[in-house]
């Protein structure tokens with residue numbers, strides 16, 4: 001089996017960190033600074049009969065006059081077309097307008113969605129996305145929620161298994 005896996009989410013939720021962990025190599029550039037990933041990056045992982053082609057996107061931004069932002073939004077939207085699985089990555093500590101914007105695009109996707117709740121290691125934060133998660137689950141009936149820590153590699157094998165089952 002072989003298929004495309006799009007990784008989408010607002011800047012800084014940990015998309016590139018997740019891809020790096022899955023691939024076991026530093027392919028995507030990660031940083032605290034948003035917009036570190038300027039281009040769509042591909043990563044291929046083959047394991048036995050399963051080959052997953054990951055598409056790391058620059059993250060969707062609020063549209064503004066900046067040509068770079070427009071360009072990045074365009075490539076992030078294109079990544080949602082013609083894929084087999086969408087990883088909608090959110091940060092468990094914070095839900096923002098930009099997450100809402102990503103949701104508005106993801107809701108039209110017809111392929112399986114894995115709602116990846118990243119940064120579960122950060123349990124000390126005051127804010128939380130739980131109320132939004134409940135709402136999201138009702139809005140995305142074909143999505144399955146997968147809590148992970150991309151930084152600490154927690155639950156990534158489970159995520160990869162769920163991806164493989166959907167390719």
Ligand code: GDP
Pocket residue numbers: 009010011012013014015016017018029030031032034035036037059118119120121122148149150151152
């Ligand atoms: P991207 O913009 O979505 O690609 O996000 P990055 O992968 O560049 O990560 C943004 C920031 O979040 C970096 O400082 C990462 O180290 C941090 N980060 C990513 N995943 C985790 C995680 O699971 N836990 C914690 N605590 N931080 C994370």
Ligand code: MG
Pocket residue numbers: 015016017028029030036037057058
């Ligand atoms: Mg990135």
